[in-house]
Amino acid sequence: xxxxxxxxxxxxxxxxxxxxxxxxxxxxxxxxxxxxxxxxxxxxxxxxxxxxxxxxxxxxxxxxxxxxxxxxxxxxxxxxxxxxxxxxxxxxxxxxxxxxxxxxxxxxxxxxxx
Amino acid sequence: xxxxxxxxxxxxxxxxxxxxxxxxxxxxxxxxxxxxxxxxxxxxxxxxxxxxxxxxxxxxxxxxxxxxxxxxxxxxxxxxxxxxxxxxxxxxxxxxxxxxxxxxxxxxxxxxxxx
Numbered sequence: 001x002x003x004x005x006x007x008x009x010x011x012x013x014x015x016x017x018x019x020x021x022x023x024x025x026x027x028x029x030x031x032x033x034x035x036x037x038x039x040x041x042x043x044x045x046x047x048x049x050x051x052x053x054x055x056x057x058x059x060x061x062x063x064x065x066x067x068x069x070x071x072x073x074x075x076x077x078x079x080x081x082x083x084x085x086x087x088x089x090x091x092x093x094x095x096x097x098x099x100x101x102x103x104x105x106x107x108x109x110x111x112x113x114x
Numbered sequence: 115x116x117x118x119x120x121x122x123x124x125x126x127x128x129x130x131x132x133x134x135x136x137x138x139x140x141x142x143x144x145x146x147x148x149x150x151x152x153x154x155x156x157x158x159x160x161x162x163x164x165x166x167x168x169x170x171x172x173x174x175x176x177x178x179x180x181x182x183x184x185x186x187x188x189x190x191x192x193x194x195x196x197x198x199x200x201x202x203x204x205x206x207x208x209x210x211x212x213x214x215x216x217x218x219x220x221x222x223x224x225x226x227x228x229x
Contacts, residue, residue, distance in 0.1 A: 036220075043117075043118075043220040043221060043223065044205070046217045089156065091157075096170075099170055101159070102147065104149070104159070
């Protein structure tokens with residue numbers, strides 16, 4: 001079946017450190033890939049997405065590249081800020097026999113210290 | 115407001131009682147989704163609607179769970195004979211239409227506690 005695996009958290013970094021959150025997926029079809037973020041006290045919101053292989057999604061200094069050969073969509077940021085502290089969810093959407101399937105990873109909590 | 119709204123924000127109920135959770139999607143969004151987020155778990159996809167139709171109900175955890183959507187707008191998720199393992203945050207999202215690459219806009223969730 002379809003699944004998303006992302007690195008266990010929590011991740012604690014100092015401000016201006018480099019961030020990588022790994023995400024790999026399994027899908028029966030050709031999925032679209034997403035990173036959603038949940039800031040403290042807020043609802044989930046889309047951070048970035050990629051809909052085909054080798055596409056790079058980017059937003060707010062975050063980037064992720066759709067790698068079909070390694071079935072990965074790792075999230076990176078060159079210099080994190082305290083305001084990036086949140087829970088990050090990797091997700092996929094893929095067409096199946098019934099319509100569309102949506103799978104989210106367990107989330108990775110990021111804490112950035114000043 | 116312009117966002118997805120859910121009610122109630124919190125619901126505490128006794129084991130065995132029925133509960134109804136409501137979702138108001140963004141106006142004009144034809145697709146609506148329900149998820150469940152249990153403590154320490156990711157989001158578990160439950161069901162989606164395209165208009166008033168739900169093509170696949172296999173994601174609902176048991177036959178105690180049902181969902182409906184009327185008028186292409188408001189949706190209710192009903193849990194009958196609640197159990198303690200139903201305790202979770204239930205999230206609703208909507209999008210312009212169901213498509214692989216589309217963004218889903220999430221509501222704030224309903225936190226359900228079954229005693």
